[in-house]
Amino acid sequence: METQHPPIYVTQPSLPPLEEFTPYLKQIWESKTLTNGGPFHQELERALCKHLGVKHLALFTNATIALVTALQALRISGEVITTPYSFVATAHSLLWNGIKPVFVDVDPNTLNLDPSKIEAAITSHTTAIMPVHVYGHPCDVEAIQKIADRYNLKVIYDAAHAFGVQREDGSVLNHGDLSILSFHATKVFNTFEGGAIICRDAKTKNHIDHLKNFGFVDEVTVVAAGINGKMSEVNAAFGMLQLKHIENSILLRKGIDANYRRQLNEVKGIRCLNLSGETIANYGYFPILIEAEYSLSRDQLYEKMRENNIYARRYFYPLISDYPMYRDLPSAQRSSLPVAVRASEQVLCLPIYPALQQFEQQRVIDLIRSI
Numbered sequence: 606m607e608t609q610h611p612p613i614y615v616t617q618p619s620l621p622p623l624e625e626f627t628p629y630l631k632q633i634w635e636s637k638t639l640t641n642g643g644p645f646h647q648e649l650e651r652a653l654c655k656h657l658g659v660k661h662l663a664l665f666t667n668a669t670i671a672l673v674t675a676l677q678a679l680r681i682s683g684e685v686i687t688t689p690y691s692f693v694a695t696a697h698s699l700l701w702n703g704i705k706p707v708f709v710d711v712d713p714n715t716l717n718l719d720p721s722k723i724e725a726a727i728t729s730h731t732t733a734i735m736p737v738h739v740y741g742h743p744c745d746v747e748a749i750q751k752i753a754d755r756y757n758l759k760v761i762y763d764a765a766h767a768f769g770v771q772r773e774d775g776s777v778l779n780h781g782d783l784s785i786l787s788f789h790a791t792k793v794f795n796t797f798e799g800g801a802i803i804c805r806d807a808k809t810k811n812h813i814d815h816l817k818n819f820g821f822v823d824e825v826t827v828v829a830a831g832i833n834g835k836m837s838e839v840n841a842a843f844g845m846l847q848l849k850h851i852e853n854s855i856l857l858r859k860g861i862d863a864n865y866r867r868q869l870n871e872v873k874g875i876r877c878l879n880l881s882g883e884t885i886a887n888y889g890y891f892p893i894l895i896e897a898e899y900s901l902s903r904d905q906l907y908e909k910m911r912e913n914n915i916y917a918r919r920y921f922y923p924l925i926s927d928y929p930m931y932r933d934l935p936s937a938q939r940s941s942l943p944v945a946v947r948a949s950e951q952v953l954c955l956p957i958y959p960a961l962q963q964f965e966q967q968r969v970i971d972l973i974r975s976i
C-alpha cells in the first residue's frame with residue numbers, strides 16, 4: 606500500500622497566533638460591550654472602508670443575511686436576473702424575499718453572468734440584476750450597468766469572493782447599487798462568520814443599519830420590519846486582527862497561484878482561468894477546467910485526488926438551477942444554460958491558502974501531471 610500523506614483541503618482558514626487575539630478579548634471583557642455596534646464594530650467598519658477603498662460599509666453577521674437585507678433595502682420584488690453558477694446562497698436570498706430568480710447563462714471566459722444574454726430575460730416584472738464576481742474575477746460591470754440603466758433596474762453584486770479586488774478604476778465593490786462581501790471562515794478575509802454591504806451614500810447606509818437592527822432608529826422607534834443581522838464585537842475584533850495580516854496572506858496566495866499556473870499551463874487538457882491583466886486579484890480560489898484532451902474526466906480526477914488525500918472542490922457543481930427548489934423554473938432548463946452546465950462539469954478548485962506548504966502544493970501538481 607502507498608504511504609498515506611496527511612490530507613490537503615481546498616482551503617484552510619487564516620488564523621493568526623492565538624496570543625495576538627487575547628488583548629482584543631481583554632478589551633471586550635473590560636468594556637462589557639458584546640454587540641450592538643460597539644467600538645470594534647465601528648472601528649472595523651472604518652478600517653474596511655479605508656482598506657477596500659469604499660465609501661460606506663455596514664457589517665453583518667454573515668453574507669447571506671446581508672444579501673437578504675440588501676434586497677429589502679432596495680425594496681426589490683418580482684423577478685431578479687441572476688447566475689446559476691454560484692454558491693446557493695445567491696439565489697436563496699431571492700427566494701427568502703419572495704422574489705423569482707431568473708437564471709441567465711455565464712460567459713465562457715470569466716464564468717460570470719453573460720451581459721449579452723441579460724436583455725432577452727428581462728420582463729415587465731424584472732426589478733434588478735444580481736451578478737456574482739465568481740472567484741473574485743470582476744464581472745463586466747460596464748455592460749451590466751448599461752443594461753440596468755436602459756431598463757431602470759437595480760444592480761446588487763454578490764461580491765462574496767471579491768474582498769480587495771481592484772480594477773483600473775479602483776475597488777470593484779464600487780460598482781452597482783450595492784455589493785455584498787462574505788467574511789466566512791473559508792473566505793480570503795474571515796471573521797469566523799461575517800459579511801458586509803457596501804453602498805454609495807450615507808442615507809442608504811443609515812437605512813441598512815436600521816434594517817440589520819430590527820428596524821430600530823431609537824429606543825421607541827421602529828421604521829421597518831428589520832432583522833437581526835448585527836456582527837458581534839468578538840467577530841469585529843477578530844476582523845481588526847485579520848486586517849493586520851491580510852496583505853501578507855494575499856501575497857502568499859499570489860505565490861501559490863503563480864506556481865500552479867507555471868506548472869499546469871503545459872499540461873494538455875488543463876485550462877487555468879485567467880484574470881484580465883488590469884485586475885488586482887485576491888487569489889481566493891484556483892479553478893482549473895478539465896477539458897476533453899485530459900486523460901481523466903473532472904470527476905475521475907476529483908476521485909483520484911481524494912484517494913490521495915487531496916480534497917479539491919467542484920465549485921460550482923451542481924448548478925444552483927439544478928437544486929430541487931429551482932429546477933422547475935422556466936429559466937432553469939439546462940438547454941438554455943449550456944456554458945454554465947459545461948463549466949459545472951469541468952471545473953475543479955485546487956487547494957490554495959496562505960499556510961499551504963510548497964511540498965503540499967507540489968504533491969497536488971505532481972498528481973495532476975502524472976495522469
Ligand SMILES: *Cc1c(COP(=O)(O)O)cnc(C)c1O
Pocket residue numbers: 667668669670691692694695737763765766786787788789798799800
Ligand atoms: C460564501 C458565499 C456566500 C455566503 O456567505 P456567508 O457569509 O457564508 O453567508 C454567498 N455567495 C457566495 C458567492 C459565496 O461564495
